[in-house]
Amino acid sequence: MEQYLKTEGKFTYWEKGEGQPLIVLHGLMGGLSNFNEVFNYFSQFDYKVILPKLPVYTLPIINTNVKNLMNYVRDLIEYKSLKDVILFGNSLGGHIALYFTKHHPEYVKAIVLTGSSGLYENSMGNTYPKRGDKEYIRKKVEEVFYDPAVATDELVNSIMEDINDRGKVIRTLALAKSAIRHNMAKDLPSFNIPVCLIWGKNDKVTPPDVAVDFKKHLPDADLFWIDKCGHAPMMEHPHEFNDILHKWFKKRGL
Secondary structure (H helix, E strand, O other), X not given: OHHHEEEEOOEEEEEEXXXXXXXXXXXXXXXXXXXXXXXXXXXXXXXXXXXXXXXXXXXXXXXXXXXXXXXXXXXXXXXXXXXXXXXXXXXXXXXXXXXXXXXXXXXXXXXEEEOOOOOOOOOOOOOOOOOXXXXXXXXXXXXXXXXXXXXXXXXXXXXXXXXXXXXHHHHHHHXXXXXXXXOOOXXXXXXXXXXXXXXXXOOOOOOHXXXXXXXXXXXXEEEEEEOOOOOOHHHHOHHHHHHHHHHHXXXXXX
16 A cells, blocks of 8 residues: 555645545554555545544644544645545544534535444453553454454554553553543534444444444434444455445435
8 A cells, every 4th residue: 555655744644546535534543554445445436535644643642632633634634625525434533533523514524433432432441451461452452353363463463562652552541531521422413414324233342332322313324234343344344344335425425
């Protein structure tokens, strides 16, 4: 994917395709590669797919919060002169998409949420991963997925590297607290745009009840389930995920 990587000023992002802007926002411990299949699939059609690397670990600690990640997305949209964007977020990325829409609805045409925080999430289980304990970390990463085989050595090693970095740990905890402070339940009824919810039936991080609550609070939302699937449907069942989303886009004229 290196051929699609761009670095311009403070922005680093993947970009591919032309047409309707589709901005994909990764989660707290999620990398751009989690969206390989989404990126390659939708860029074949009439979508300009943009996958920014969010400054989760590079903002000053005092500024590491949902609001400033939202501001980064706003700055990117303005820098690229985009309008009528579709925001697509997984986990914390979904929360950022929701918070952005609350404050800047004029930019947003639709939202796609999968395993999104914003109402409730059980981040990495009930405890923060123990530093240096690889098997404990592997177990916690496996719990994110229905199929533990998705938790590859590469993925486990990447997360282990993150949580053994004191600065990253502090920022992770700061973002977790910020997410709790910015609960979206009271804001969702005012969202007058279409929202696509695609959820793993076996999600332990943002359990199925969270998806049901999103559907209940949002005025114009469609909810789709993927069976035998955890917190990252676009990774575990990419073809089914893309098919559901593409049909929804066509149905909604997006």
